[in-house]
Every structure is written in C-alpha cells, then in structure tokens.
Amino acid sequence: MSTIIGIDLGTSTTEAAVIRDGKPVMIVNPEKEIITPSAVGLDTSGNWVVGERARAQYLLSPENTAIEVKRKIGTDEEIKLGRQAYTPVKLSAKLLEYVRNYASEFLGEEVTRAVISVPAYFDEIQRQATVRAGMEAGLQVERIINEPTAAALSYGLEHMEEESHVLVYDLGGGTFDVTLLEMFDGVLEVKASNGDNKLGGKDFDEKLMLWLNEQFMNKHNVDLRKDTYAMVKLKEEAERCKKVLSTQPSCHVSVPMIIEKNGAPLALDEEVTAERFEEITRELIERTHQPIDVVLADSGVLPSEIDRVILVGGSTRMPIVAKDIQEYLNILPSQAVNPDYAVAEGAAIQAGMIQGSIRPEEGIVMTDVNPYTLGIRVMDEMTDDRMSVVIPRNVTIPTTRSQIYYTSWDDQTVAHIEVYQGESSIASSNHFLGDFAVGGIPFGKAGKEKIGVQFSYDLNGMLDVKASILSTGKEASIEINMLENKTSQNNRIDVSNWKESPIARQFRTAVRRGEKALKDPKIQYEPFLEEEIEECLYYLKEALVEENLEAALEAEEDLMEVLSDLE
Ligand SMILES: Nc1ncnc2c1ncn2[C@@H]1O[C@H](COP(=O)(O)OP(=O)(O)OP(=O)(O)O)[C@@H](O)[C@H]1O
Numbered sequence: 001m002s003t004i005i006g007i008d009l010g011t012s013t014t015e016a017a018v019i020r021d022g023k024p025v026m027i028v029n030p031e032k033e034i035i036t037p038s039a040v041g042l043d044t045s046g047n048w049v050v051g052e053r054a055r056a057q058y059l060l061s062p063e064n065t066a067i068e069v070k071r072k073i074g075t076d077e078e079i080k081l082g083r084q085a086y087t088p089v090k091l092s093a094k095l096l097e098y099v100r101n102y103a104s105e106f107l108g109e110e111v112t113r114a115v116i117s118v119p120a121y122f123d124e125i126q127r128q129a130t131v132r133a134g135m136e137a138g139l140q141v142e143r144i145i146n147e148p149t150a151a152a153l154s155y156g157l158e159h160m161e162e163e164s165h166v167l168v169y170d171l172g173g174g175t176f177d178v179t180l181l182e183m184f185d186g187v188l189e190v191k192a193s194n195g196d197n198k199l200g201g202k203d204f205d206e207k208l209m210l211w212l213n214e215q216f217m218n219k220h221n222v223d224l225r226k227d228t229y230a231m232v233k234l235k236e237e238a239e240r241c242k243k244v245l246s247t248q249p250s251c252h253v254s255v256p257m258i259i260e261k262n263g264a265p266l267a268l269d270e271e272v273t274a275e276r277f278e279e280i281t282r283e284l285i286e287r288t289h290q291p292i293d294v295v296l297a298d299s300g301v302l303p304s305e306i307d308r309v310i311l312v313g314g315s316t317r318m319p320i321v322a323k324d325i326q327e328y329l330n331i332l333p334s335q336a337v338n339p340d341y342a343v344a345e346g347a348a349i350q351a352g353m354i355q356g357s358i359r360p361e362e363g364i365v366m367t368d369v370n371p372y373t374l375g376i377r378v379m380d381e382m383t384d385d386r387m388s389v390v391i392p393r394n395v396t397i398p399t400t401r402s403q404i405y406y407t408s409w410d411d412q413t414v415a416h417i418e419v420y421q422g423e424s425s426i427a428s429s430n431h432f433l434g435d436f437a438v439g440g441i442p443f444g445k446a447g448k449e450k451i452g453v454q455f456s457y458d459l460n461g462m463l464d465v466k467a468s469i470l471s472t473g474k475e476a477s478i479e480i481n482m483l484e485n486k487t488s489q490n491n492r493i494d495v496s497n498w499k500e501s502p503i504a505r506q507f508r509t510a511v512r513r514g515e516k517a518l519k520d521p522k523i524q525y526e527p528f529l530e531e532e533i534e535e536c537l538y539y540l541k542e543a544l545v546e547e548n549l550e551a552a553l554e555a556e557e558d559l560m561e562v563l564s565d566l567e
C-alpha cells in the first residue's frame, strides 16, 4: 500500500511529514529545507518555479509570481502571472505537485496519497477547492484535517497520559484559528473551534508597511503605494523587521533607493522599536479575543479550566502573543510543539492512523467538530425560508442528530428537504448542500403528520440525511460528500422506462397531465408545488416500473389532488 503523507498547505509556508517507526518525520525539500515558501511563479522562459526560487523571484518580478494563494482559494478570483490568469486551485496544485515530487524523492517511492490540513474555519467551498488542488497535483486526498486538530494530534501523541483541557492557538501567515480540546484516556476530543480567516502575520506586515509609508510621506511627500517595486521592497523589509523585533528591542529599516522623485533616488530609513510595533499592531492582537471567547462559550469551559495553551504558527513567535494570552487568559503558553512543524506532523499522524502505521492501541482516538451549523429549510407563520438547525456548529463529530417536523398545510403529500450549512437564520442565505423529497404522506390536516429528519455526520466528511414519514415508515435519504460536494440520492430507481410497464396504459393520462402542469407558469406562485408534482410523478412512475397497481392508484390520486391546487 502506498504511503500517505501529511501536508500543511499554508498561506506563507508549506510543510510535509510522514510516519516513520510510529513517529512523524518532516520531509526535506530539494533546497534541503523543511519549510517551503508557498510561492508559485513563471520564469522568463515560461517555466514554473515553486517554493524558495519563486519567493526569490517575487522580489524581482512580482507580476510573474503568486504568493498567499490560500487567501483566495475557494473564490473565483483569478491570479495573474504575466498576461495569463490562473485559478487559486491551479496555483495551489502547482505547489502541491512540487511537494509530491520532493516527497517521492525523499521516500524513494511515488507518492500519490495525502492528508491535507486546512484552517478549521474554512467552509465547504474552500475545503472542496483544496481537495481539487490535491487531485490536480496527482494526489488522492484521503482526508482534510483541521489545522488546530492536527496540531493537537502532534501534541497528543507525546502526551496521551495527560488529562487536560488544551487550547491550540494558531496564528499563521493568513489565518487565526483557536481550538479547545479535551484529552482523557487516550481520547482527544475537539470541543470547539473558531477563528478569523482574515487575520495573520501578513496583516502585521501590512500595518508596519502602512506606518513606514506614513513616515516616508511625512518626510518626502511621496506615497510608496503608487509603485509596485517600492511596495514589494517595503513588504520584504516590513516582514524582516517584524521577525527581528521578535527577539530584538529595535530594528533598523533601510532601503537606499526605494523610489525616485524628480529623477533623484529617495531612501527609506527608519528605526522601529518593538514598543512601536506593538502599538501599531495592538488592534490586530485584540481581534484574537473574540474567537477565544466564542470557543470558551461554545465548549462551556472557563479560562481557569484551561490546563495548557499550545502555540502554533510562525506569528506566535511575536512576543506580544504570549504576553496577550497571559493577560487575557491568565495562563502562560507552553513551548510543547514546534510551531512550524506541528500541523504537518499532525496531518502525518492522521495519515498514519488511516494507513495503520499508527496502531490504535498506541495511538489516539480522535474526534473533531463540525465548524458550521447544519440544518434544513422550513416554513413557519412568518416565512417559508427559516433555517431549522439539526446539527449546531461545534458539535463533536461523528454525530447523529434528529428532529421531528410536521406537515405544513392540509393534505401535504410530499416533504421537500433542502439541506443548508451556515449561521444565518434565513436558510437561503446559507450554503445550499443538496435536496431531496419524501412522498406518500397520507392526507390530513396541517400538522397531523410527523416527518423525522436525521443527520449523520462522520469524520470522513460524509453527511447522511434521512427523512421518514413516521406514520407509514416511508423513507428517502441523501448522502452529501462534504469534501467533494457530490451528492447521491438513495432509494431512487430509474423510472424513464415507465411506459413499458404492463400497467402503464391506464395511467398515461395522469402522467401527461402532471408533466404538462410542470410547464404551467402559474406553478411559480405556489410554494413547493413544483416539487410536489415532480415527486408525485416520480412515485407514480416508480409504482409503474415496479408493476405495483395499488401503489400506482394511490400515487395517481395524490397527483390529482396536488394538480387540483393549480386550478
Ligand atoms: N520569528 C518570527 N517572528 C514573527 N513572525 C514570524 C516569525 N517567523 C515567521 N513569522 C511569520 O509567520 C507567518 C508564517 O507562519 P506559518 O508558516 O505558520 O503560516 P502558514 O501556515 O503559512 O499560514 P496559515 O496557517 O495562516 O495558512 C508569516 O507571516 C511570517 O512572517
């Protein structure tokens, strides 16, 4: 069986790891480095350059190089390299292909399978885009794992005997994630996860750039933002300065010829103190508090009950991070994992668990949480577009939850189930995942018949939604693959050959009336009527194909009843 590797596909940097003798080992790239810059570009001859070479090229020709692609993944915003535009998926695929190649070299075998980590706060569209990037890079994506969960796994592998609440604080290049886990008896349970997918080291760089530019404008009355080269230089310097300030009290920023004014070169020359840097980035650090509060509230854990804070992500090297955590939560973060490697290591541990190279008895039982609320669209007195929650956000998965619903109007024969993901109370404002219908509801007054809806969500990202009419036991279901957004309707047969049924003849008129009604423009003004007719038609045709006369007569009656609504 081919080896599954773990990949931390980051905004700024990318790392990969693999399990050797039950422990994660970081994979080294062709530059003999473990950390690969997440940069992709085209060189002057139009060849792809990736990693360190692309990062270096960015300084010279930013127009041919892409950085921080992860911030755009899942959107249809294209990224230009020269004159050609590329999708974020395509560029991420180039990066992953590079990783796949050096991992193959490192392992001495063709690598074709991977576990890839994503921020816990990525939505399904971003996750699916990441899976597609993996596929385009020739990798079968065995699992998408949340980055903080991965980091906790890498911590957990060495600390299984502990019983504690662990807070993972991950401040990377582009995203901030905070996750609360509970460890006991070898079980690592994710209690809650939250974050800000627009907060990371990059924003600290930008604050400093802005400040440096203000100083420059005051002195020279020239705005560096007009000039691409100056901005690239400024960004490079700002990031370097930020890193220096993680260990030094001050840093000198100096670029001799950053821009020209009236033909004469101007220099950027500024002293930045750690104090000043903290002051101009305080607002960013404060933005970490809200996700922390949400995680504590959602998990029902008090700050005093947190036993350990684990720092992950390059940006946690900024001293202000530990200082702020100590002030805000009154706990000193521990240096228990390597902030640059923990996520890739955890992804590799997950890969090892799938592969069996980490055996359950020495390994860890793991759970995760679903990051977004899952539910269905329902009607109430006010609206027909209310989101009814079935699995709330931050519930531990795997999980199965059910709800009972009632028929909404007299003689409703079909329940149409639309599945949504998101936090809005208006269903259609959320992300639509799939729909199906269950028919054959016996006639009766509104509210008389009960419909049970059950959601089962597992760690492989499969969401199973089942609906059943409680009085008759009639069921229908849908399986939504949250990783690929492929849905498959179950319990459905091909009814296209219904005409060939020996009992078709006496029902032809009914089918024809149903199909004609679907083309009637009036149908749009009646809620759910179109779906009801479609469903009744399906059940009638199904009965015909199955040569079940009794069921066909019943379905015909339902259909006629529904059609009478249109008149
Ligand atoms: N010594 C340091 N001091 C301050 N910041 C640092 C230091 N080293 C790295 N960084 C910052 O850490 C960020 C990169 O961190 P990391 O590699 O963990 O992010 P990532 O995994 O690529 O991003 P994400 O997890 O958000 O997708 C960059 O913004 C970088 O400037």
Ligand SMILES: [Mg+2]
Pocket: 008, 010, 011, 147, 172, 173, 313, 343
């Ligand atoms: Mg990261």
